[in-house]
Amino acid sequence: MITYQIVFEGTIISSATFDKADFTPEVLTCVDQSGTIDRVISATDSDYQSVKQAAIDNHVLQKIPEGSFLLPGFTDLHIHAPQWSQAGLALDKPLNEWLNTYTFPLEAKFKDLSFAKKVYQSLVKELLAHGTTTGLYFGSIHNDANLELAKVCAQLGQRAFIGKVAMDNPEQTPDYYRDDSSQVSLKETEKFIKALQELQNHTQAELTPVITPRFVPSCTDETLYGLGKLAQKYNLPIQSHCSESIWEDRYAQERFKKSDTQVLDQFGLLTDKAVMAHGTQLTDADFKLFRERKASLAHCPISNVYFGNSVMRVQDAHQKNINIGLGTDISGGFSPSIYRNMQQAVMSSQILKDNGNDNARITCANAFYLATIGGAKALHLNSGQIKPGFKADLQIVQDQYFDVFSNNASDIFERLVYHTNKENIKQVYVSGKLVHNSVGEDNGK
Ligand SMILES: [Zn+2]
Structure with a gap:
């Protein structure tokens, strides 16, 4: 026996x-x-x-x-780790103000390692205490702080997928918080991949690096192209935002004459290892591309109320065979709890239904599936x-x-x-x- x-x-x-x-x-x-x-x-x-x-x-x-x-245990498919220290703050501000007055200045502070360590210890402990056994994290642009997050996850025993955030487009990022150039963005991303893989070998902790363009507007074409190549070279997961809001959709149309989904695909960033957050504005044609590429969606229902101003069509996406999991979107969402997000997923779907989409409502069982099986599938884990x-x-x-x-x-x-x-x-x-x-x-x- x-x-x-x-x-x-x-x-x-x-x-x-x-x-x-x-x-x-x-x-x-x-x-x-x-x-x-x-x-x-x-x-x-x-x-x-x-x-x-x-x-x-x-x-x-x-x-x-x-x-x-x-x-x-749950999988949280969308966490901005450095934003934990402002979870619940300024959520009544418009997105631009939230980003420029609160979020970017806060993320810039993560070049201070002792600050990073304190915030990341608190965050990972809190997520574990809420039943989140796997986290898919955006770090900041700073590799030292990103490695600190990985060490905290290893030490506290959480399975973690972590990305160095790439953002280098001067038109959409502040000068005090951006990669200096596309070359820097790509070089630092590759350095982080190697350092995390080394840490993983050394600690035997369950750590995986993730290719992480912040979102299409934050990145130059060269960076988007290079990140797609790195994802392929190292066979890595990819995370970003996709069609979160009408603004993001219009931006892609104006810059590329394509939908956000098509842009990500064009740069090799929509693969079967891609997890794209939000997707509240995805069209049926976008859904089709997600399905063909076997990419997953991270549904962040609390955050979507604040900044997406819309509800993702979970039932439609599921019926079109797209895999979906849940994300807290700390701190576009205030709560570290996937339970809280399951509740909101059910509640928000009711609004779609009331707007005339009779099949939009989701049940507790549906939400539980997203939190467990959906999240694990997105990361190709035998978990959930x-x-x-x-x-x-x-x-x-x-x-x-x-x-x-x-x-x-x-x-x-x-x-x-x-x-x-x-x-x-x-x-x-x-x-x-x-x-x-x-x-x-x-x-x-
Ligand atoms: Zn996000």
Whole structure:
């Protein structure tokens, strides 16, 4: 018999399909030494008792208390790490003012490493405490600070995809916060790729560099072209923004006579490893190109209310076979919680429906799929599901109203989506390793 690293005993909730979350009572979820889920054993399986006994003997049985549930960890597909220290601030300002008065000056401060370290420690801890086991990050233009973010993720145990932000277009970026030239942008990006890969080898942490043009307007043609080449050379993921707002769409049309999606594609930046944030203005033709390139979308519903002034057509995109995950868009979105974004995704879809698109509404099960399977798929990870062969990225979540309200499976599931706060997330695991633990902090409740 395999000696497991940890065996969880209790009820699991995991997305099965876009429309359905499975609720499986009282199983053993067995995690092997590599941090992968080896088996999920139900009480009726013949070796349930013997596996449980072996886990007890080896002191690796973890009983999930009644009223708590084992869920997959979340993937956050869109985080601007340096913006964490202004999360929730100035969101009532117009985008231009938000960027130029608040965001660019703040990001420029990340050349100060001790400031970067303090902010990144706080951010990664907070994301883990909210059940986010994988993060796709925009750093700043500064490689030292970006490497600091990687070190913090390695130290705290979060799986991270991190990009050095490339931005060199003098017409759309301030002189105090931009890459000096296209050559600098590309050289620094390549330096970051190599440094992160070295750190990854050295620490064995799950770290991946990401090609990161801030968005089309921030970059010159030479930089967009060079970044596409680097993505190909190193076979790397790509992240950027795409058709976030009407302004961004018009900009692409004026500069290139093409849609934002077509521009990204023209420069080799729309691949099956690309994750593009927002997409609130995507047309059916853009959707078709996303589908053909197998690129993914990061839906950031809170941020879209502030700066997209629109709602992404999640149902339409899904029905057109485009993969979609969720992003907090710290700090265009104020909340580090994917739960909060699941709620907003459901709420915002209602507005599309009320505007005459009858099929626009999404359900809690749909939002949960985006947060788990959709996010993992975007990054080609075997994660986001509690099934054999998947990484043991897990969270133990307490249903705070378990003793008060009805307890059928679908009620518990919807309640968890709508009511889970940081305090209810008791433990979080990444690849079987405990990375957040609040058990005991409230007298074991
Ligand atoms: Zn963004």
